[in-house]
Amino acid sequence: MDFALSEEQRMLQDSISGYLEGGSSLECVRQVAEGGGVRADDVWQELAGLGVHGVLIDEDYGGVGLGHLEAALIAEALGATTTPVPYVASSIMAPTAIAAAGSSEQKESWLPRIAAGEIVVGVGVTEQIGRRESDGITSAGGNLTGKAMFVLDGAEADAYLIASDDGAMHMVDSGEVERQRLKTIDRTRTVAEVTLNGAKADTLSGSTTSREALLATIDVGRLILAADTLGAAQTMLDKAIDYAKERRQFNRVIGSFQAVKHMCAEMAAELEPCRSMIWYAAHAYGAIPEEGRAMACHAKAHLAEVGQFVARKSTEVHGGMGITDLLGLHYWFKRIGFNRQLLGAPELVREEAAKAQGWI
Amino acid sequence: MDLEYSPEYQAFRDEVRQFLGEHGSKAPRPQGGDDRMQPRDWQQLLIEHGYAARTIPREYGGYGAEPDILKTRIIAEEFARARVPPGHSGDNRLVPTVLELGTEEQKRKYVGPSVRGEVSWCQGYSEPGSGSDLASLSTKAELDGDEWVINGQKIWTSGAKTADMMFCLVRTEPDAPKHNGISYLVFSMDTPGIDVRPLVTMTGEAFFNEVFFTDVRVPKDQIVGKRGEGWFVANTTLRYERGGLGDPNEAENRFLRIVDMMQRETVGGVSLMENPIYRDRLLKLQARILAMKFNGMRVLSHNIKGEEAGLPRWIVKLNGCELNHQMAGMAVDVMGELGLLYDGSPYLRDHGFWQARYMLDLGLIIGGGTAQIQKNMIGERALGLPKEPKYDQAAA
Numbered sequence: 127m128d129f130a131l132s133e134e135q136r137m138l139q140d141s142i143s144g145y146l147e148g149g150s151s152l153e154c155v156r157q158v159a160e161g162g163g164v165r166a167d168d169v170w171q172e173l174a175g176l177g178v179h180g181v182l183i184d185e186d187y188g189g190v191g192l193g194h195l196e197a198a199l200i201a202e203a204l205g206a207t208t209t210p211v212p213y214v215a216s217s218i219m220a221p222t223a224i225a226a227a228g229s230s231e232q233k234e235s236w237l238p239r240i241a242a243g244e245i246v247v248g249v250g251v252t253e254q255i256g257r258r259e260s261d262g263i264t265s266a267g268g269n270l271t272g273k274a275m276f277v278l279d280g281a282e283a284d285a286y287l288i289a290s291d292d293g294a295m296h297m298v299d300s301g302e303v304e305r306q307r308l309k310t311i312d313r314t315r316t317v318a319e320v321t322l323n324g325a326k327a328d329t330l331s332g333s334t335t336s337r338e339a340l341l342a343t344i345d346v347g348r349l350i351l352a353a354d355t356l357g358a359a360q361t362m363l364d365k366a367i368d369y370a371k372e373r374r375q376f377n378r379v380i381g382s383f384q385a386v387k388h389m390c391a392e393m394a395a396e397l398e399p400c401r402s403m404i405w406y407a408a409h410a411y412g413a414i415p416e417e418g419r420a421m422a423c424h425a426k427a428h429l430a431e432v433g434q435f436v437a438r439k440s441t442e443v444h445g446g447m448g449i450t451d452l453l454g455l456h457y458w459f460k461r462i463g464f465n466r467q468l469l470g471a472p473e474l475v476r477e478e479a480a481k482a483q484g485w486i
Numbered sequence: 487m488d489l490e491y492s493p494e495y496q497a498f499r500d501e502v503r504q505f506l507g508e509h510g511s512k513a514p515r516p517q518g519g520d521d522r523m524q525p526r527d528w529q530q531l532l533i534e535h536g537y538a539a540r541t542i543p544r545e546y547g548g549y550g551a552e553p554d555i556l557k558t559r560i561i562a563e564e565f566a567r568a569r570v571p572p573g574h575s576g577d578n579r580l581v582p583t584v585l586e587l588g589t590e591e592q593k594r595k596y597v598g599p600s601v602r603g604e605v606s607w608c609q610g611y612s613e614p615g616s617g618s619d620l621a622s623l624s625t626k627a628e629l630d631g632d633e634w635v636i637n638g639q640k641i642w643t644s645g646a647k648t649a650d651m652m653f654c655l656v657r658t659e660p661d662a663p664k665h666n667g668i669s670y671l672v673f674s675m676d677t678p679g680i681d682v683r684p685l686v687t688m689t690g691e692a693f694f695n696e697v698f699f700t701d702v703r704v705p706k707d708q709i710v711g712k713r714g715e716g717w718f719v720a721n722t723t724l725r726y727e728r729g730g731l732g733d734p735n736e737a738e739n740r741f742l743r744i745v746d747m748m749q750r751e752t753v754g755g756v757s758l759m760e761n762p763i764y765r766d767r768l769l770k771l772q773a774r775i776l777a778m779k780f781n782g783m784r785v786l787s788h789n790i791k792g793e794e795a796g797l798p799r800w801i802v803k804l805n806g807c808e809l810n811h812q813m814a815g816m817a818v819d820v821m822g823e824l825g826l827l828y829d830g831s832p833y834l835r836d837h838g839f840w841q842a843r844y845m846l847d848l849g850l851i852i853g854g855g856t857a858q859i860q861k862n863m864i865g866e867r868a869l870g871l872p873k874e875p876k877y878d879q880a881a882a
Contacts, residue, residue, distance in 0.1 A: 127495065127556060127790070128488045129783035195487060367869050382872040384858075387865035394864055395801040402780035402798070403773075409487040421776075428773035476769035477762070485745070485759055 129402070131199075138196055142203040145172060150209040152454045158210040159313035159457065164282035170211045170243060179217040180241025184225070187237035194346065198353035198408040205357030205465075208457045210314040212279035214354070215249035216240065219278070219347045220287045223249075223295050227332030227339035236285075236297065248283030250274030250320055251344055253291065255470050263322060265290035268329065270298060270322040276468065278347070280318030281307035288322070293337035296327035312464035314457060344469060345419050348426035349411060351465040353404050355433040356397075358461045359440075363393050365455065366440035373445070380443075389439050396432045403428060423479035427472035433462040489783075491556075498557055502564040505535055510570040526603045529573050537561050538573020539601040542581065547598035555789050559734055566733035576600030577607040580653050580672075583722050587711045596651075596672065608675070610640040610654030610697060611720065618859050620655075621664045621717055625699060627656035627671060629706065634658075634671060636679075636702040642853065646682045646695035649675055659714045670716035673704040689845045690829070734782060737809060741775050744768065744817050747835070751820060758820050771809070771816055778805050797868040804860040807851045814844035 131139070149169050158166050173179065181197045183189025197218055204213055217240065224236050239245045252275050253262050263272035274288050283305075286298045302325035305318045333339045367390055370381030380386045407421035414421075437459045441448035448455055470478065480486050491499065514525045523531070532538035533549055540558065542548020551557075565572040575581055577600055584596050599605040616623040625638025636656055646652070651674055659667035675682070679702035684692030711719035733739070748758040748768060758764045781798050788795035817840035818825035827834045828841050851857050865871040 127491050127787070129780070129787040130487070132487070367871065370871060378875065379872055381865070382874055384862065384874060387871050388858070388861040390869055390871060391804075391861035391864035394797060394869055395804050395861075398797050398801055399774075399777035399781040399805065402784045403777040405487060405784075406776075406780040409489070413487075413489075424769075424773045424776060427769070428777060431770070431773075473766060476766055476773075479769055479772075480765055485749075486765070 129405070131195075131405070135196060135199060138192075139199050139203065142173075142176060142178070142200055143206065145176065146203055146207040146209055150204075150207040152457075155208050155210055155314060155457055156454070162313075163210070164307075164316050165211045166209070169209060173211060174243025177241075178213070179243045180221075180237075182218060182225070183221050183237050183241045187233055188241040189221070189237065190241075193408070194349065194411040195405060195408040197346075197350060198404055201350045201353035202357035202360075202404070205354035205359075205461060206361045208314045208358065208461050212246050212282075212315070214315075214347055214350045215278035215280070215287075216246045216283070218350050219249045219251075219343050220247035222346045223287055223330060223333070223339055223343040224297075226342055227295055227330035229331050232297070232328065232330060245284040246279055246282055247297075248277045248280035248286045248318065248320070249343075249347070250277035250280070250286060250288045251340065251347075251469070252276040254289045254293070254340060255344060256474055262291045263288060265292060265294055265296065265327065265329070268327055269324040270296055270327045271324055272322055274320040274322065276308070277305075277318045277320045278468065279316060280305065280320060281316035283318075286320060287343075288320070288327070289340050289343075293333065293340050295330045295333040295340055295343070297330065298322070298325050298327050302326050310464060312457075312460040314461060315464065317468075341419070345422040346411065347469050348475065349404075349407055349422040351469060352422075352425040352429035353408070355429040355462050355465045356400055356404050358458045358465075359397055359400075359429075359433045359436040362440040362455065362458045362462075363390070363397060363436055366390060366393070366443035369444050386443060389443055393436045393439050397436055400429055400432050420479045420482035423470075423475045423482060426470065427475040427479065430466040430472045430475075434466060437462045491560075495556055495560060499560050499564060502537065502561055503568075505537070506564060506568040506570055510568050513570045515571075528571075529601075529603045532573035533601065537565075539575045542575060542585070542597065542601055546585070546593055547601040548575070555786065559786065562733055563735060566735065566739075574601075574603070576603075576605075579609060580607045583653070583670075583719060584710060586722055587719055589707075591707075592672075592710060605650045606645065606648065608643050608646045608649035608652050610643060610652045612642040613639060614641050618856060621668065623655055623657060623668065625654075625656050626660065627658050627669065627704075629658075630703075632706045633703045634706060634709075636671070636699045636704060638699050640697040640699075641685065641694070643682075643695045643697045644693055646675065646697050647684065647692075651675060652697070653710070655716050655720055658716075662714060665717045666714055668716035668720075669713050670710045670719040671704055672708050672710060673702070677702050677704065679703070687845070687849065689842050734786075735779075737775050737806065737813070738779055740810070740813055741772060743836075744771075744813060744820065747817060747820055751824075751835075753822065764820065767816060767819075771812060774805075774809055775813075778802075778809060781805075797864070800860075800864045800868040803855060804857055804864065807847065808857070811844070811847040811851055814840050814847050818844050 149172055154166050177190040178200055180189030181192050181200060185191045221237060221240055224233055240247060253260050260273040260275045263270055263274060270288060270290060284300055287295055288298055289295050304321040307316055307318050310317060370386050370390060371379055373380045403425055407425040410417045410421045441455060441459060444455060447453050512521060512523045514522050514528050529538055536549040536551055539548035540551050541553045544550035576597060581597055581600055584592055611620060613623050613625060627634040627636045651672060653672045655668050656671055657667050658669040679700045681698040683696045685694040685696050686692045751758050785795045785798050821835055824833055824835055828838055866873055
């Protein structure tokens, strides 16, 4: 019985964070965000070298074959530094779908390239969670028709994993689709609108008879977005505490005022249990299957709520400077906002948690 | 992450279960019964098996085991699961304090009888003028020959009506700085000059009392630790109070009762669980309870390894009490108009448990260090934010 990270997991955390603190500096984030770029290419390559893109991919397919807790720790580090590279869709959801539902040829064809960082795979599953500006996606005779909205990591993808309305998942080459990047508040990750006009699709054969693989793909995406929010919110809180220790007004540092101190304490009291929740949810995803879905949904929804609270309050601790571009705090604020809505806003995801527990 | 128990602990859990299977039905109950043991006999049986007073040395009446946090937890879990009343360690504030700082004579005189349940204790700390600022307390004790003479008043003294003894903070050095002028005395509640008056709270019950002292004379040697060092003696006690372990799954079990209620109770023939707004509130609450459950597992793992848990421990009182209160509030709202019923009214659900908890749990947010004091401690001790300037410094 030990509810803690292992030595190896702490080393992984240290090596990824250690690299990203310098590699994905605020200057780097600004460069990508302000330049309208899709990713920080040198960071992407460096992370490939560290095995990040193959974290969940089996060693037989060129990955490092680690677990969901390791994947969550990487997401946390990426969120902490608002690193502008694809991760949740390309490195986590797509490999999960392919590993769960792909044939051995499909695994052989896609997984090694994803693990090596040779390709980026965008993921379009929004229509199967909460359809808005789309009539859905139909699959007929190996061709897809329809519109996939909010395709994650979608602006620069070499290929797409698209879920059709029947619950099947398909690999589609980027040359087969029309895509348009959608501008969002968060410029550190991309989403796209992908239009399919009878696009040639390589259907993941295991996904044609059961929705399980699709649901597992969405679950893991939710878990990883939640872990990203944990990292981003922790950085915002750390910055707020540092600021409260330095900023002086009325001849005192503002952190000595209870009004400010209590805001910091409330943020810490809300956020710290989230770390344990992410650890448990990530552990449960692999080790306690009957709890996996409910925990992934709870983690997603709860981190969305706590993340929003911390984003707002830590900005307030910074006073007027908090809302300036100069300080750059808004990159974390927006990252948390992005994670909240994608793959299901909290109200929708809590309903999923209720279903997963058999309450409705 | 390893959530499995090693074979040694699994075997220990089996052993506790076996004991409870054999003896659980004989445990004392408030309503009694012929086949039930008397509380003191039950306690003695638990001590013999190492399920009560587990780490208290044998020479002072305990079982004398090495401290093992996981075993302590397994005992608490299994007794709760079997709904069998757990044993006690005398008093989880007084006994550890005496064992650590008392004289040999005090250990022999107080620990054994407390552990056996022959002597019960109440705590005399808070005063009308000294709540959060406890160290400003003014109940005084003056030495007159071989006796302390105590005058003053305590408040929020739970169990004072039934307790045999009190451990009490009194001011013995009026000229010393406030933290250095306090002593820790222990004395019988039968001592002449003690007047206990029940303090009725909003629940309608008098769990707490006010205790008045008028020329109460206590033998000089009934001081624990040195004269003037009572504040530090008491902090030893507070440390143990925080370390005390009830049922670790209590919050989650209480939550599951609300789930049951939502499935059972209907409005206009529709169960509350089918109402999406109530359901969303339930799920929000569940997420916070789960997060604190896992936080508790993390703290436990630190404790097992002898590590300081830091922030995860500092937030437990604040969040735990708040969540209990929110659960009670939710349950009352699930009942709607039925949630107003009280005092044994017809239609009352769960014997009015939730209505009482809603009021009691608000008291627990305030007692034992208010939520605001907790936030100060989190801010200052865990996050390293500076203290509020002292009033006299600010004036200077």
